[in-house]
Amino acid sequence: MATPRPLSPHMQIYRPQMTSLMSISHRVTGLSLLVFAPVVSLFLFLLAFMPSGAGDVVGWVVVLGSNAWGAVVLFIVSLVAIWSLFFHLFNGLRYMLWSMGWGFGLTQAMISGWFVLIATSTASVIAMRSLLVAYGGW
Amino acid sequence: MGGGRMVQQRISGIGHWWQQRLTAVALVVLIGWLFIALSTVAGGVSSPLHEVAKNWVMRPFNGLCLALMLVMAFWHGYLGLGTIIDDYVHGDALNRVCHRLAWLWCVTFAGLSVVSIGFLYGGG
Numbered sequence: 001m002a003t004p005r006p007l008s009p010h011m012q013i014y015r016p017q018m019t020s021l022m023s024i025s026h027r028v029t030g031l032s033l034l035v036f037a038p039v040v041s042l043f044l045f046l047l048a049f050m051p052s053g054a055g056d057v058v059g060w061v062v063v064l065g066s067n068a069w070g071a072v073v074l075f076i077v078s079l080v081a082i083w084s085l086f087f088h089l090f091n092g093l094r095y096m097l098w099s100m101g102w103g104f105g106l107t108q109a110m111i112s113g114w115f116v117l118i119a120t121s122t123a124s125v126i127a128m129r130s131l132l133v134a135y136g137g138w
Numbered sequence: 139m140g141g142g143r144m145v146q147q148r149i150s151g152i153g154h155w156w157q158q159r160l161t162a163v164a165l166v167v168l169i170g171w172l173f174i175a176l177s178t179v180a181g182g183v184s185s186p187l188h189e190v191a192k193n194w195v196m197r198p199f200n201g202l203c204l205a206l207m208l209v210m211a212f213w214h215g216y217l218g219l220g221t222i223i224d225d226y227v228h229g230d231a232l233n234r235v236c237h238r239l240a241w242l243w244c245v246t247f248a249g250l251s252v253v254s255i256g257f258l259y260g261g262g
Contacts, residue, residue: 048254
């Protein structure tokens with residue numbers, strides 16, 4: 001066996017910092033996207049091979065949304081998916097800049113971190129709003 | 139990058155790094171396109187959603203970009219998942235199993251997306 005990889009810092013004894021929290025969030029949102037992306041694949045599969053099934057699924061979502069608690073569940077699930085996508089996108093751009101050697105200073109990393117959080121929140125609110133508007137229109 | 143354990147991951151360190159970045163750049167562009175494209179459909183949806191979605195995917199440029207986006211996404215996801223597995227799953231056998239499952243998950247859904255979009259291309 002080759003040299004083992006170093007163990008990640010033990011989260012319990014490690015003081016939370018912008019850099020470490022953004023890093024672990026990048027991983028968590030990446031995992032979340034790997035759970036949500038297959039939903040798109042499965043829906044495409046239904047569209048192609050079982051169009052009536054795709055219609056049924058849309059119908060179930062509408063029924064779920066007409067129930068108060070169902071609507072809460074739908075809202076939270078959509079928010080998690082959208083938040084994950086935007087966070088991973090914006091923080092990924094931050095890491096790309098780091099890879100190019102830009103913004104590696106501690107202050108810059110702090111500022112860009114906050115920038116990512118603000119951009120993610122803004123984009124998520126806009127996306128959720130258009131989703132709700134589109135949903136209300138159906 | 140040298141000295142990683144590379145149990146299952148046969149991609150070299152530099153290759154892995156570049157694949158991660160190139161798929162990331164492609165995804166930034168494709169997701170940007172997706173939001174612009176979706177925002178043009180979002181207003182005034184009157185027919186059932188699945189029919190709107192089907193017609194949208196059947197347009198050649200949309201289908202091509204969506205297929206490309208999903209392949210890049212699952213490729214990127216496989217690389218990222220592999221890194222997480224190597225960081226947290228230390229037993230050699232279990233590490234290997236996790237890499238296999240990650241590969242299976244990503245290839246299955248990437249394949250499903252491409253086959254489905256390809257079928258819709260042929261007129262459904």
